[in-house]
Amino acid sequence: xxxxxxxxxxxxxxxxxxxxxxxxxxxxxxxxxxxxxxxxxxxxxxxxxxxxxxxxxxxxxxxxxxxxxxxxxxxxxxxxxxxxxxxxxxxxxxxxxxxxxxxxxxxxxxxxxxxxxxxxxxxxxxxxxxxxxxxxxxxxxxxxxxxxx
Amino acid sequence: xxxxxxxxxxxxxxxxxxxxxxxxxxxxxxxxxxxxxxxxxxxxxxxxxxxxxxxxxxxxxxxxxxxxxxxxxxxxxxxxxxxxxxxxxxxxxxxxxxxxxxxxxxxxxxxxxxxxxxxxxxxxxxxxxxxxxxxxxxxxxxxxxxxxxxxxxxxxxxxxxxxxxxxxxxxxxxxxxxxxxxxxx
Numbered sequence: 001x002x003x004x005x006x007x008x009x010x011x012x013x014x015x016x017x018x019x020x021x022x023x024x025x026x027x028x029x030x031x032x033x034x035x036x037x038x039x040x041x042x043x044x045x046x047x048x049x050x051x052x053x054x055x056x057x058x059x060x061x062x063x064x065x066x067x068x069x070x071x072x073x074x075x076x077x078x079x080x081x082x083x084x085x086x087x088x089x090x091x092x093x094x095x096x097x098x099x100x101x102x103x104x105x106x107x108x109x110x111x112x113x114x115x116x117x118x119x120x121x122x123x124x125x126x127x128x129x130x131x132x133x134x135x136x137x138x139x140x141x142x143x144x145x146x147x148x149x
Numbered sequence: 150x151x152x153x154x155x156x157x158x159x160x161x162x163x164x165x166x167x168x169x170x171x172x173x174x175x176x177x178x179x180x181x182x183x184x185x186x187x188x189x190x191x192x193x194x195x196x197x198x199x200x201x202x203x204x205x206x207x208x209x210x211x212x213x214x215x216x217x218x219x220x221x222x223x224x225x226x227x228x229x230x231x232x233x234x235x236x237x238x239x240x241x242x243x244x245x246x247x248x249x250x251x252x253x254x255x256x257x258x259x260x261x262x263x264x265x266x267x268x269x270x271x272x273x274x275x276x277x278x279x280x281x282x283x284x285x286x287x288x289x290x291x292x293x294x295x296x297x298x299x300x301x302x303x304x305x306x307x308x309x310x311x312x313x314x315x316x317x318x319x320x321x322x323x324x325x326x327x328x329x330x331x332x333x334x
Binding site for chain 1: 196226244249254272286
């Protein structure tokens with residue numbers, strides 16, 4: 001149990017660091033945080049319904065979570081309306097695991113960390129349930145593409 | 150590659166286009182329209198809009214089919230979208246800047262480059278939404294050969310409009326390649 005608690009603490013601290021770093025400006029924006037932010041701020045139905053946009057998202061896999069963590073502050077990312085859009089785009093990012101461009105991005109390591117962080121900052125049981133269902137879906141999807149690392 | 154705009158549904162490249170004959174070696178001069186298929190929405194009766202998959206054939210400068218495998222289709226995108234019920238609900242679609250592979254996608258069976266017949270399917274192309282809209286996009290196209298040679302394929306303008314559930318119209322025009330496709334449901 002102790003190991004589990006330590007692991008959870010590491011996850012929370014790491015995710016907090018990632019989320020807070022969203023306030024920092026990056027000269028190169030190597031995580032495409034601005035682009036990812038614009039996708040999160042879009043209507044999820046539009047995003048998934050646009051043939052050209054949806055493939056940009058589902059080819060990125062885990063990189064979407066990095067873009068979100070760098071693109072938003074913690075208060076922003078925890079806003080209920082935005083949180084649902086975050087969950088929607090994370091689902092879309094793993095909707096087609098066979099088409100994720102980079103091998104490493106097929107592993108939802110950062111995505112699950114982000115979801116754990118979000119879940120621990122929610123008191124509403126319905127919201128927590130939606131987050132857990134998203135995590136369950138992503139873990140199931142990620143198993144469809146063999147991990148190659 | 151001369152002549153009128155090529156209308157969807159007309160016989161631009163027949164079934165014998167890539168059949169028979171010896172493989173040709175000249176560099177591609179462009180692409181020809183082969184045909185298109187409708188790609189249905191998840192909720193056919195409720196969703197607005199239209200998507201298609203379009204089949205291209207590499208051709209020589211004189212318009213002859215070119216059986217050249219390994220050409221990767223790339224696109225550079227721009228689009229604007231507006232909801233008909235709320236004109237203020239419109240704006241530029243945030244695409245990744247620069248050139249990116251057109252395929253693979255589930256709808257084009259994971260194809261990333263031309264097959265041995267020199268054909269490539271771009272799918273899906275279009276937009277579905279839950280309300281009436283007008284969508285106008287441009288897709289700058291090019292094909293990058295196995296040796297790195299770049300064949301410019303012009304800019305494809307895609308217009309999707311929908312006024313009611315279960316319906317949509319898509320018009321695709323590439324003036325440089327003299328392609329015009331119209332589809333509706």
